[in-house]
Amino acid sequence: MDVIVKPTPTLNGEFGALSSKNYTTRYLLAAALAEGTSTIHFPAHSEDSDAMRRCIRDLGAVLEEDDSKIVIQGFGSHPRDVRELNVGNAGAVLRFLMGVTALCPEVTFVNTYPDSLGKRPHDDLIDALGQLGVEVQHEQGRLPITIKGGNAKGGHIRVSGSVSSQYLSALLFVTPLLAEDSTIEVLNDLKSKVVIGQTLEVLEQAGIVIHASDDYMSFRVPGGQAYQPQTYTVQGDYPGSAAVLAAAAVTQSDVKILRLMEQSKQGERAIVDVLRMMEVPLTHENDVVHVQGNGRLKAIEFDGDAATDAVLAMVAAAVFAEGTSRFYNVENLRYKECDRITDYLNELRKAGANVEERQAEIIVHGRPEGVEGGVEINAHFDHRVIMALTVVGLRSKEPLRIRDAHHVAKSYPQYFDHLQALGASVQWVKE
Ligand SMILES: O=C(O)C1=C[C@@H](OP(=O)(O)O)[C@@H](O)[C@H](O)C1
Ligand SMILES: C=C(OP(=O)(O)O)C(=O)O
Incomplete structure (x- = not known):
């Protein structure tokens, strides 16, 4: 059209x-990663937020929605074993879920927008996930991408922030759920640094503890944490x-x-x-x-x-x-x-x-x-x-x-x- x-x-x-796209994607994910029932008031409705709804449902969350709120039964740190996920054209959704699927045995992110998301690079996140022991198959850093997780335990991770802050956000979402503590060191510059403030705000609301340096270039993340079910307003x-x-x-x-x-x-x-x-x-x-x-x-x-x-x-x-x-x-x-x-x-x-x-x-x-x-x-x-x-x-x-x-x-x-x-x-x- x-x-x-x-x-x-x-x-x-x-x-x-x-309603905010960035907060909706984060609250949906935080709710899915909690065991128990979370409620999100005024979630956004758009292709990107719908992509997050679809993927967390595929990963085992149960969603019930009316005109003003969505109620989510999360899967906690045990996502369902799915073969494929389709994030549409949503960059942030893809990157956040590439982190979370480090908890899954094998998931392929399909390439449904070859001329847009299909051209965007994910190399720095792929590299960081590799440091966690996650095997990633990819087409020169691009979709389709297969994540073979399941063995990630935590540890020291270095990630470049010079292309996107979403790689760092992805690591901040998943590392609290790993068995061991993690430290994350951001290399080079961190672009879109303010967006990390939104990620940390949501993680804190979900009861997750992260120790961040003032410049957001280094983080200490205790392992073995649990996302708490919450009530959020977008x-x-x-x-x-x-x-x-x-x-x-x-x-x-x-x-x-x-x-x-x-x-x-x-x-x-x-x-x-x-x-x-x-x-x-x-x-x-x-x-x-x-x-x-x-x-x-x-x-x-x-x-x-x-x-x-x-x-x-x-x-x-x-x-x-x-x-x-x-x-x-x-x-x-x-x-x-x-x-x-x-x-x-x-x-x-x-x-x-x-x-x-x-x-x-x-x-x-x-x-x-x-x-x-x-x-x-x-x-x-x-x-x-x-x-x-x-x-x-x-x-x-x-x-x-x-x-x-x-x-x-x-x-x-x-x-x-x-x-x-x-x-x-x-x-x-x-x-
Ligand atoms: O974390 C997020 O939700 C987003 C981060 C930003 O991307 P970059 O960090 O790649 O600049 C922004 O452009 C995007 O719309 C949403
Ligand atoms: C860049 C954007 O989104 P994403 O990176 O999540 O695809 C955007 O919304 O402008």
Whole structure:
């Protein structure tokens, strides 16, 4: 399915933010790893969170869900012996479960998105699992991947953090369940470091003890622990909301998004500070972000690693800013659903934006007068490319047609409904 995005001068209205993808995947996993019954209120519904639901069910968890909560009977440290798992296109789900299946005799993760997740590297995690005595079969570090676990006991593990924080999160989820204590040493840089704060927060809520250094570069994990069944409540999602806030920033708007916690550990809450630095009129009080956009924005410089999943939305806003913006320290955007630097900037250029790339930087020469539009956009299987190009389309002179926009459902299936409710001219069309 494609979406046609037409120029839309004004957006008005309010709605509750979608539920956080990162917290939903973590709570589902923590509940599955507990023996006993856990409840998760307001879990996210999207392809990625559904992938985690499907896989923990396959591994032996029992799930019962109604409109507002999911009740999970976990399998504790004894997942069922399954042959295959299908994580769809969900990177975090794959990596977390590659860790957990170190407890299983033999599981194959199948490759259902060869052009997206199928291209992403997992070498650093494969290497770390090898240090735990887990045999991993793989295609040059990529899917399909077979994990032959069952013998992992714990010990000293070194893992590189220079490509993704998800490898470290995977180890933090599984090592507490191993018989012996573990120490984890992070080599090189740790990208998306703030996300580790979310992992540690959830582990602590599940009663797991981890001793982390202040810089998150080394960890001591006592073995033989048990996840406690818990009641969790999922907070609103900043990465998805960032795109709607960017849309409000580039139009004449009066838009409120509710349920966005000021004290959240989601790094992407930086969208609020970034838009403020761009001089977009907004407030953030009582978990409500209120944007009263006037369409005028100022260029900024920003370290994107702190807010990795909101950078594309920030860049989309910068397309219309006065001056040149620079988003630096973003190399790991290249290892996501697509190459979010080269592929994304190619699509932005098609739409008429003036952008430049470096290996680890995106540079945007703003065009406050608007961009031409009138072209077809390749989504590259990437929900965040789809959301960001939609922001650009709202302020293009001619409509943008975003091909295969249904991939937005990876994280935010209601994105276009929410925008329509605000008055955006967006319309689904069959190919
Ligand atoms: O741990 C997680 O849930 C995630 C970590 C981040 O990935 P990287 O650590 O690869 O940057 C982020 O982009 C992804 O959407 C979710
Ligand atoms: C990169 C993302 O997800 P994942 O790595 O889990 O596929 C994302 O949601 O933008």
